[in-house]
Amino acid sequence: MKRILYVLALGIFGIATTEFGVIGILPQIATAFNITTDKAGWLLSAFALIIAVSGPFVTLFFSSWNRKQSMILVLAVFTGGNIIAALSTSFPMLLIARMLPAFMHPVYWSNGLTMAANSVPEAESPKAVSIVFGGFTIASVLGVPLATWMADLFSWQASFLLCAVVNGISFLGLLLFLPDMPGVKTSFGTQLQVLRKPALWVSLGLACLIVAAMYASYGYMAVYLREVTRMNGAQISMMLLVFGITGVAGNWLAGKLLSRSRLYTTMGFIGLLLLTHVLLYFAGIYMVPMIVMVCLWGFIHTGGFLISNINVTTMAPEAPELVNSIFTSCGNLAVTIGATVGGVTIAHAGVHQIMWTSVVLLLLSLVVVCAANYKRLARMV
Known part of the structure; x- marks a missing residue:
């Protein structure tokens, strides 16, 4: 069974590398097509925007398909899209080559995470999902830096x-190792009934706050290390690698803890990440303490x-499948919100203050968790 989980994680690795690998080559693309860097940035932002807007609708359309067939189709589209991107002779052609796979992105994520959760007993599902999520983590550790290195080495x-x-x-x-799995025969209307659940919307709001808090600071990590800690390019690259490596261990531990208590794990995560950002602010100007804090931050x-x-x-x-696709859309929207709020903070208060943006968002997350679970928390007091 674990082989299936690792195969699913490999697909996530490829998709995540495709989505975020472009970050390190935007300057080269801007030069190649004689455009500004912010215009080249549409290769990333348009990708995320398409996922956020189309995710639930595309997933609903494919919900009745055989899951193996739909996921194979997604990877075929991603493979072809990257080949077309490499052969692009104009920026519009490159942008279209990036946008087409983005429509299919939520189909793989939703099906992959659903298959992981359903492949083991319910109590073990967080561990199984964490293995598949590991593909995303490893993409940030290896995939994105490797994509940048290939561009520097060749083109x-x-x-x-x-x-x-x-x-x-x-x-x-x-194709070789994933078993056939029929799609869901439930009607669109029946699946959409879940949107009437208030608890689902509370959880989505909480997820949006948490992910926005994460990316309000993480999205500017390289800038923070360069301008506040005064690290050079090589040191920053090493810190990004260390951040990702410790993140693999953190992802594994989160999966184990979620199997024991979802509420305690969520509250503990928010509290620890909040404290980490406070310490990051005070350690920011010191080289050695900052190295230690980056390890803790990534974990x-x-x-x-x-x-x-x-x-x-x-x-x-x-x-x-529908809920996983909505989560994917929510996550991409939250990344955009976090990066935007973080950018506003930098523009008006400076890079060093970026950590407080995440602190505020995490405090709001903690309020939402406590409000949503106040009866259970009251019984424990």
Whole structure:
């Protein structure tokens, strides 16, 4: 059974590398097509925007498909999209090549996470989901830096070809090792009934706050390390790698703790990440303490996606694919919100103050958790 989980994680690795690998090659693309860097940034923001807007609708459309077939189709589209991107001769062509796979992104995420959760007993589902989420974590550790390195070593086209190869390998893995799994025969209307659950919307709001808090600071991590801690490029690259490596361990631990208590794990995560950001502010100007704090930051930070996903999906187990796709849309929207709020903070207060933006959002998250579970918490007092 674990082999299936690792195959699913490999697909997540390829998709995440495709989505975020472009971050490190935006300057090269801007130069190649004689455009501004912010215009080149549409290769990332348009990708996320399409996921946020179309995710639930595309997932509903594919919900009756055989899950193996739909996921193989997704990886085929990602492989082809990256090949077209590498062959692009104009920026509009490159943008279209990036946008087409984005429509299919939620189909793999929702089906992959649902299959992981359903492949083991209910009590073990957080651990199984954490293995699949590990593909996302490893993509941030290896996939994104490797895509950037390929572009530096050869050209920006090589970065897209690398993504094509990774997705092609994932395609073959699913084709050979993933068992057939019929789609959901439930009607669209029945699945949409879950949207009437207030608890689901509370969990989505909480997930949005948590992920926004994470990316309000993490999205500007390199800037913070350069301007506040005064690290050079090589040191920043090493810190990003360390952040990702410790995140793999943190993701694994979050999966184990969620199997024991979802509420305690969520509250503990928010509290520890809040404290971490306070310490990051005070350690920011010191090299050695900051190195230690980056290790702690990565270890705690990465579990946020898994914790948020489990909180959302447990609210509507009768429509897991739809709920996972809504979570994916919510997560991409939250990343955009966090990055925007963080940017506003930097523009008006400076880079050093960015940590307090995350602190405020995490405090709001803690208020939501306590308000949503006040009866249970009151009984424990």
